[in-house]
Amino acid sequence: MAQSCSNGIWDPERITALLARCGRYALERWREEDWRLKSDGSLVTDVDEALERELTAELECVADGIHVIGEETVACQDEAYISQAMAGRAYVVDPIDGTAPFAHGIGYWGTSIGLMEGGRLTHGGIVLPAQKELFVTDGDRVLWTDCLDLASGEPAELRVLEPCFTPCEAGRMVGLGQRFVRTAPFPWPNPTLVTGCAIQGLAYLMLGRLSAYVGYMKLWDLAAVLPMLLRCGVEVRLVDGTPVTASVVSEVFDLVAGSPTRWALQDECVFGPPSAFQSLYPVVCARLRGER
Numbered sequence: 369m370a371q372s373c374s375n376g377i378w379d380p381e382r383i384t385a386l387l388a389r390c391g392r393y394a395l396e397r398w399r400e401e402d403w404r405l406k407s408d409g410s411l412v413t414d415v416d417e418a419l420e421r422e423l424t425a426e427l428e429c430v431a432d433g434i435h436v437i438g439e440e441t442v443a444c445q446d447e448a449y450i451s452q453a454m455a456g457r458a459y460v461v462d463p464i465d466g467t468a469p470f471a472h473g474i475g476y477w478g479t480s481i482g483l484m485e486g487g488r489l490t491h492g493g494i495v496l497p498a499q500k501e502l503f504v505t506d507g508d509r510v511l512w513t514d515c516l517d518l519a520s521g522e523p524a525e526l527r528v529l530e531p532c533f534t535p536c537e538a539g540r541m542v543g544l545g546q547r548f549v550r551t552a553p554f555p556w557p558n559p560t561l562v563t564g565c566a567i568q569g570l571a572y573l574m575l576g577r578l579s580a581y582v583g584y585m586k587l588w589d590l591a592a593v594l595p596m597l598l599r600c601g602v603e604v605r606l607v608d609g610t611p612v613t614a615s616v617v618s619e620v621f622d623l624v625a626g627s628p629t630r631w632a633l634q635d636e637c638v639f640g641p642p643s644a645f646q647s648l649y650p651v652v653c654a655r656l657r658g659e660r
Contacts, residue, residue: 419463466565482591517658542571545583
C-alpha cells in the first residue's frame with residue numbers, strides 16, 4: 369500500500385483515511401491480543417508492530433527525504449537516518465498509544481501520526497477507535513469527529529474543533545500520567561483520570577473534558593497532539609519552567625544517542641489552558657520539588 373514520493377507531505381484527507389484504517393485493524397483485534405514486555409518494562413503486541421510496519425510503508429520515502437520515527441522501530445535506525453529525520457521531514461508515529469489498556473481489553477488507546485519538519489512538530493492526527501473519535505490538523509485548524517464509523521469504511525465527516533476549556537476548580541477532572549502517579553501524590557482534591565493513553569487525555573483538554581494534564585512522555589506520545597494543543601492555545605511547560613513549543617530541542621527532550629531515556633521529556637510536564645495552568649502549575653512544581 370506504499371505511496372509514491374510526493375511533495376504534498378501533509379494531506380489531512382489522506383492522514384484521516386490512514387488513521388481510520390489503522391483504527392479498524394486494531395479494533396478488530398482488540399481483546400484478542402497476547403502481550404509481552406519490552407526491555408524498558410512497557411508492553412508491546414503484534415498489533416503495535418504490524419501497524420508500525422504499515423505506517424512506515426505508507427509514509428516513508430527516503431529518496432524524497434521523508435523519514436519515519438516510530439516507537440517500535442526507532443532503536444533499529446542508525447544515527448545517520450535519525451539525523452536526517454531530525455533535520456528534514458519525518459513522520460513521528462505511535463501505532464498504539466495505550467498498549468497496556470489495549471492488551472487488557474480496556475478502551476483507552478489510539479494511533480497517532482505527527483509531522484516534524486526541520487525539527488519542529490507542525491501537524492498531527494490521532495484516532496481513538498473505542499470512542500469513535502478522530503482529530504487532525506488542517507492548516508491552522510483542528511478538525512475532529514466523535515461519530516467515526518470504522519465498521520462501514522465510510523469517510524469521516526469532520527468538523528472544526530472549537531476549543532472548550534474548563535477552569536481547574538473543585539470537581540473538575542485532571543488527567544495524570546503513570547509516572548507522576550507512581551512518584552508524586554496529586555496535591556489537589558480534584559477527581560483525576562489515569563488512562564495510560566497520553567493522546568486521549570491531551571485531546572480531551574481541547575474538549576473541556578479535562579481541565580489540565582500532568583505527565584511524562586516520549587516524543588511519539590506528543591508529536592501528533594502537541595501541534596493541536598498549541599493551535600488551541602494550551603500552555604505547556606516542564607516543571608523547571610521550560611516552555612514546551614513545537615521545537616524538538618534538547619532543553620525539552622533527551623536527544624542523546626545511547627541514553628536510556630532518549631526521546632523522553634526532560635521532566636514532568638504540565639498542560640492546560642491559561643486559567644487552569646496558572647493555578648495548577650505552581651502547586652505541581654512545589655510538590656515535585658518537595659518529593660525530590
